[in-house]
Amino acid sequence: MNPVVIAVAITGSVPRKKDNPAVPTTPAEQVESTQAAFEAGASLVHIHVRNPDESPSSDPALFAQVQEGVRKHCPGMIVQFSTGGRGRDPSARGNALDLRPDMASLSTGSVNFPTIVYENGAALVTELATRMQTFNVRPEIELFDLSHIHGARRLIDAGLMDERPHVQVVMGVKNALPAEEHLLDMMLSEIRRVLPKATWTAAGIGVNQSRVMEWVLARNGDGVRTGLEDNIRISRDRLAGSNAELVAMAAELAGRHGRRPATPAEARAALGIAAPGLAA
Numbered sequence: 001m002n003p004v005v006i007a008v009a010i011t012g013s014v015p016r017k018k019d020n021p022a023v024p025t026t027p028a029e030q031v032e033s034t035q036a037a038f039e040a041g042a043s044l045v046h047i048h049v050r051n052p053d054e055s056p057s058s059d060p061a062l063f064a065q066v067q068e069g070v071r072k073h074c075p076g077m078i079v080q081f082s083t084g085g086r087g088r089d090p091s092a093r094g095n096a097l098d099l100r101p102d103m104a105s106l107s108t109g110s111v112n113f114p115t116i117v118y119e120n121g122a123a124l125v126t127e128l129a130t131r132m133q134t135f136n137v138r139p140e141i142e143l144f145d146l147s148h149i150h151g152a153r154r155l156i157d158a159g160l161m162d163e164r165p166h167v168q169v170v171m172g173v174k175n176a177l178p179a180e181e182h183l184l185d186m187m188l189s190e191i192r193r194v195l196p197k198a199t200w201t202a203a204g205i206g207v208n209q210s211r212v213m214e215w216v217l218a219r220n221g222d223g224v225r226t227g228l229e230d231n232i233r234i235s236r237d238r239l240a241g242s243n244a245e246l247v248a249m250a251a252e253l254a255g256r257h258g259r260r261p262a263t264p265a266e267a268r269a270a271l272g273i274a275a276p277g278l279a280a
């Protein structure tokens with residue numbers, strides 16, 4: 001069995017420190033939390049940064065600090081910046097891409113979120129994809145709905161992305177795609193038809209985290225995603241103590257399916273990302 005790429009979404013954009021103080025929000029906390037998660041088996045870190053008041057930030061200086069710390073303390077780990085929109089000015093969402101992280105998240109369409117419309121108009125999607133291509137940043141396509149698969153195809157056809165994108169089905173966001181197993185199969189069948197060379201993973205939000213992981217592992221997905229961005233609880237009565245604790249749980253679950261966590265080199269090979277420092 002191929003090793004599984006464990007992605008850790010360490011922080012997210014929703015202020016949660018009041019709900020779980022283990023959510024890292026300063027660059028120093030984020031690097032420390034990432035290092036522990038890396039040592040527990042994560043090979044990819046998904047990063048949002050926060051202002052001192054915990055609101056979401058687009059400040060490239062903060063992204064730079066986290067990236068520098070991760071590169072230093074987690075050798076080879078894939079650095080992925082979020083270009084997500086919650087609480088951020090649309091025009092600033094791509095402004096840290098010139099720091100050349102290995103990857104960046106990219107949503108290819110709009111969707112309802114719990115309290116807002118998550119707007120990803122075609123022009124903004126094209127602009128972000130163009131910047132990613134310019135700076136050799138590999139996109140991870142976030143699929144919140146079926147039409148977003150076709151949004152990814154549009155970018156390939158426009159020459160903005162290669163034929164082998166990495167895609168992630170996001171399930172269980174309130175008002176968006178519910179976390180239901182048959183819906184993952186429906187999405188996968190369309191992914192295989194429209195993006196036949198794509199690597200894939202899925203993320204379950206909140207209480208859905210471990211069940212979505214089970215579905216991915218049962219279907220031999222390329223990666224799983226965990227972390228305090230998506231889920232701050234181990235169970236109804238117990239908060240997660242750290243990102244590393246969630247990664248250890250994901251690694252254990254993978255082991256039950258006969259898979260082990262991918263090393264950084266294996267993760268890079270699987271997702272088509274050059275070794276750090278070798279990017280064009």
Ligand code: ZN
Binds near residue numbers: 009012046048082084
């Ligand atoms: Zn995110």
